[in-house]
Amino acid sequence: MQKQLLNRVIGYVVPQLILTAVAAVLLLLVSLPAAYSALIGGIIAMVTTTWFALKVFAGRKTNQPAVELRTFYLAEINKLVITGAMFIAVFVIIKPVNGAALLAVYFVVYITPVFVDALKQPKRRRGN
Numbered sequence: 001m002q003k004q005l006l007n008r009v010i011g012y013v014v015p016q017l018i019l020t021a022v023a024a025v026l027l028l029l030v031s032l033p034a035a036y037s038a039l040i041g042g043i044i045a046m047v048t049t050t051w052f053a054l055k056v057f058a059g060r061k062t063n064q065p066a067v068e069l070r071t072f073y074l075a076e077i078n079k080l081v082i083t084g085a086m087f088i089a090v091f092v093i094i095k096p097v098n099g100a101a102l103l104a105v106y107f108v109v110y111i112t113p114v115f116v117d118a119l120k121q122p123k124r125r126r127g128n
Contacts, residue, residue: 041106
């Protein structure tokens with residue numbers, strides 16, 4: 001069970017890691033602050049997505065939809081709080097920050113799981 005959970009989480013995090021690294025390397029051509037800001041934005045998205053996935057997927061599966069929904073909502077609320085805290089820390093501690101690179105890469109990396117699911121969807125329909 002734990003191995004299945006880990007594989008599921010890795011299936012979301014690895015594409016985010018690759019996208020973060022590519023964006024940071026490309027933005028290194030623009031400037032160093034843009035590159036490390038992109039890296040930080042991607043890391044924030046990866047950390048919060050990983051935390052959310054572990055909370056949701058590791059939860060005990062029940063036949064009670066209310067319990068499942070509560071787990072999902074609590075994980076999402078906590079993810080938003082963690083995300084906010086990380087952004088505040090970045091803007092307070094790290095100088096200079098390229099806000100555009102930070103937020104753009106965060107957003108792109110944050111929505112990556114949607115595309116991962118869309119790519120996996122045909123496999124699910126075929127029963128693989």
